[in-house]
Amino acid sequence: MPELPEVESVRRQLEPELTGAAIAETWCDPIPAMPREFHDVHRAAGRTILGVGRRGKFLLAPLTGDLELVMHLGMTGSFRFDLDDVYVRARLYLADGRVLCFRDVRRFGRIAVVDRGDYRELPTLAALGPEPLSDEFHLERFAKELARTRSAVKPFLLSQKPVAGVGNIYADEALWLARIHPASRRVGRDRAAQLHAAIREVMAGAIEREGTTFRDYQMVNGESGRNASFLVAYGQGGRPCPRCGTLLRKVVLGGRGTTYCPRCQRA
DNA sequence: CACGCCTCCTGTGCGC
DNA sequence: TGCGCACAGGAGGCGT
Numbered sequence: 001m002p003e004l005p006e007v008e009s010v011r012r013q014l015e016p017e018l019t020g021a022a023i024a025e026t027w028c029d030p031i032p033a034m035p036r037e038f039h040d041v042h043r044a045a046g047r048t049i050l051g052v053g054r055r056g057k058f059l060l061a062p063l064t065g066d067l068e069l070v071m072h073l074g075m076t077g078s079f080r081f082d083l084d085d086v087y088v089r090a091r092l093y094l095a096d097g098r099v100l101c102f103r104d105v106r107r108f109g110r111i112a113v114v115d116r117g118d119y120r121e122l123p124t125l126a127a128l129g130p131e132p133l134s135d136e137f138h139l140e141r142f143a144k145e146l147a148r149t150r151s152a153v154k155p156f157l158l159s160q161k162p163v164a165g166v167g168n169i170y171a172d173e174a175l176w177l178a179r180i181h182p183a184s185r186r187v188g189r190d191r192a193a194q195l196h197a198a199i200r201e202v203m204a205g206a207i208e209r210e211g212t213t214f215r216d217y218q219m220v221n222g223e224s225g226r227n228a229s230f231l232v233a234y235g236q237g238g239r240p241c242p243r244c245g246t247l248l249r250k251v252v253l254g255g256r257g258t259t260y261c262p263r264c265q266r267a
Numbered sequence: 268c269a270c271g272c273c274t275c276c277t278g279t280g281c282g283c
Numbered sequence: 284t285g286c287g288c289a290c291a292g293g294a295g296g297c298g299t
Contacts, residue, residue, distance in 0.1 A: 151269085
């Protein structure tokens with residue numbers, strides 16, 4: 001659920017707290033559910049955090065010693081300082097006494113320490129598409145990739161390859177805004193332009209409201225995002241389309257819940 | 268090589 | 284009341 005806007009909101013709170021902080025020691029859940037849940041986190045001990053950046057849904061913190069701390073919130077991950085409950089899966093003990101805690105009920109999140117820029121351990125990050133709000137997100141290339149793929153458009157967006165950071169919520173929102181059927185395999189130049197603009201608009205609005213909170217997502221200060229009440233498609237199945245009044249339909253596409261307007265969004 | 272399907276995980280909410 | 288089960292989904296792996 002944490003997608004680009006949620007991760008960016010977390011990043012903005014973490015950056016001033018962590019930049020310049022030294023990591024004294026680390027702790028990870030000794031029984032990781034997944035073999036790669038935590039990768040070489042111990043290598044962060046004794047290093048100083050130089051900043052907190054973001055690519056797509058990944059938080060990237062360069063460390064001294066040419067290392068990099070890579071963090072992904074998965075479905076239910078969040079960061080809090082000095083938190084103590086049974087869902088805390090990892091901790092960074094800072095030299096100033098604070099403890100950065102990674103809480104993750106469903107354990108889909110990941111933390112890794114790698115040589116800076118070496119993302120072989122994280123193939124999705126290594127092959128990540130451009131940031132949607134940057135100049136790197138070229139309409140020309142985006143349209144070309146949409147024309148070339150044989151996937152349905154929504155699963156293609158979720159692959160993180162044509163653009164970074166789009167997850168289930170904002171994919172539904174952007175496709176609704178661009179009036180494109182999520183299962184469409186034919187997205188021409190005009191519709192690609194609509195989708196390109198819609199992704200940027202949806203992402204920018206959600207960042208402004210510090211993300212969408214349904215249940216688990218919260219920021220480092222414990223607050224919720226304010227974007228949930230602005231959602232038009234995601235989670236709105238059975239309610240009338242705000243554009244045409246037709247009841248929004250919920251289906252499963254590529255194994256993901258997908259809500260769209262059967263009238264506005266045609267294949 | 269690209270695509271699609273399955274799995275990981277656990278709390279929640281529903282039906283019987 | 285209590286149980287069982289479907290459901291939520293980001294990323295990775297694997298089969299076709």
